[in-house]
Amino acid sequence: MGYACPVCEDPQADAEHLANHLAFTALLGDDAHEAWLDEHAPDWDQADADALAATVTEIAAETDYPQVFENTVDGHDHDHDHERSGALFDDEGRAVERGRERARDLSGLDDADEDILEEAREMTRRMRGEGESEGGDADADATDSETE
Structure with a gap:
């Protein structure tokens, strides 16, 4: 109930x-x-x-509140031996970029504003250490930009 x-x-x-x-x-x-x-x-x-x-x-x-339990939704009791691929999450990075592009289209920002935002995103990536895998030293880059 x-x-x-x-x-x-x-x-x-x-x-x-x-x-x-x-x-x-x-x-x-x-x-x-x-x-x-x-x-x-x-x-x-x-x-x-x-x-x-x-x-x-x-x-x-x-x-009455209908409750559905995981073991009752399929209506069968055999094992599933097929692989669960995780494909749902494969396109996550591309989906994020598509979302940014859509937001950019709707934002009304000009190219200069977009450049500033992209620079801010890049600085954030470096601060978080994401730039290290690209051959750069994120800490050194952050320190250099802070002293300029």
Whole structure:
């Protein structure tokens, strides 16, 4: 058993999840959730999760909460001997760069601004030691640039 959100009827696993759902949704700008909390739990923004949970569960309707466990989702009980490739993470570096390019396109920055940002990124990489694998000494480079 769980609780249905009294505002949007989203099922929540337990009282703490319901309290967190209401508070986070309100904090993220949902006026209906905030209004409900203001009316039924006026001190919601000062209360901890346990106190808020106790308040909201007095009002919220209990409901069935479907729980899916890892051992019940496949509907079969054979071993999987195929390799899990991790391909999901192979393109992570390229995805980050595509995100930067998209942000650049949307930012409205000119070429000079982009050069400054790229220089800042490079300095950050050197500070973090990422430049060492490229044949440079990150500490020496950081010290040289700091003394200029």
